Amino acid sequence: MPQLSRRVFVSALPLALSGGSLLGGGLIGGASAPALAATQDTAKTPVNVTPLAQIRIGRFTVTALTDGYADMPYDYFPGRAAAEVEQAAIAQFTARPSGVRFLFNQYLVEDGERRILIDAGPAGSIGQTGALPQALGALGLQRDQIDAVIVTHMHQDHMGGLIVGGKNNYPKAELYIDRRDVTYWTDPAKRSGAPDYLQTSFHMAGEVVRLYPKLQAIDGEREIVRGVSIVDLTGHTPGHIGVRVEDSGQSLIMVSDMIFPVVHPGATDVFFLFEQDPAAAKAMRDRFFPRAASEGALIAATHMPFPGLGRVVADRGQMRWQMADWALQN
Structure with a gap:
């Protein structure tokens, strides 16, 4: 079993205490598509904390970091009425006046030779974010x-x-992104037909390609370095991937946006507004969650309460999220 340890807390985010669960009720149509600006009302004030947590996976040290948080409106979850999502969030202490509290977790993987960062955060483009450089510091x-x-x-x-500030902020880093996502998010035709709330992502994708000559558009599952490999989790976007860190019989899977707070893993028929292919996303979750539960896989998830570590657990025929008891381990 991987050993989890408390690292340092300079301060503490006002984070939720529990993760996703099953929502009751059936399909009640789709959510509206309000502009992303609804989540940006506090974007000018970066979060002023540096929570860190570390876990050992064999020879690897994995550090959970966070760029901050945002509150996602209750009608951003197609498949359930906003009132149902809000009631579930209240029951799980993740409710805020403007929506469900989402974290933006990133993970630093180190083996003494290389430092690999998984995701780079919104950097002030959404909510109370922009803290990742401080966390690295x-x-x-x-x-x-x-x-x-x-x-x-x-x-x-x-x-x-x-690309915050219009520059390459990781100048010595090789950049790995699934080719399907690079193709999709740099396609002018896809951009012209996309809703307003996705336009920022299309713009950023073009900037990433322009500013990162070391970008490697990767195809399918592959090993980046020994013990760090790509897992295909397509659905949320065409090239949505996870990252498996594995060594000495221990493993951790960073599943990114496979799991969202409040609604997952209990209800795979509930989506998030930004998903490009809800049917494919549901099919992937329907396959992945039972397998993760049967294997007891340790999972890291971008938007779950910090540090985003937990497991999918089968409980009396239902799937639920069980946070890892990282803080009390040595």
């Missing part, structure tokens, strides 16, 4: 000391930190 690191960045998909909250 608490580890004594600058962004030019990162050897590689794996972007799980090209939504703004996963790549904004790469």
Whole structure:
């Protein structure tokens, strides 16, 4: 069993205490599509904390970081009425006046030779974000000391930190993104037909390609370095991927946006507004969640309460999220 340890808490985010669960009720139509600006009312004030948590996976040290948080409106979850989502969020202490509290977790993977960052956060483009450089600084690191960045998909909250300020912020890093996402998010025809709330992601994708000559558009599942490999989790976006860290019989799977707070893993027929292919996303979750539960897989998820570590558990015929008891381990 991987050993989890408390690292440092300079302060503490007002985070939720529990993760996703099953929502009651059936399909009640789709959610409206309000502009992303609804989540940006506090974007000018970056979060002022540096929570860190570390876990050992064999020879790897994996550090959970966060760029901050945003509150996602209750009607951003097609498949359930906004009132149902709000009631479920209240029951799980994740409710805020403007929506469900979402974290933006990133993960730094180190083996003594290379530093690999998984995702770069929204960097102030959504909510109370922009804290990732501060979190890296608490580890004594600058962004030019990162050897590689794996972007799980090209939504703004996963790549904004790469290009904030209009520059290459990880100048020495090789950049890995699934080719299907690169193709999709740089396609002018796809952009012209996309809703307003996705336009920022299309713009950022073009900037990432322009500013990162070391970008490697990768195809399918592959190993980045020994023990760090790509897992295909397509559905949320065409090239949505996860990252498996594995060594000495221990493993951790970073599943990115496979799991959202409040609604998952209990209800795979509930989606998130930004998903490009809800049917494919549901099919992937229907396959992945039971397998993860049967294997007891340790999972890291971008938007779950910090540090985003937990397991999918089968409980009396229902799937639920069980947070990992990382804080009390040595």
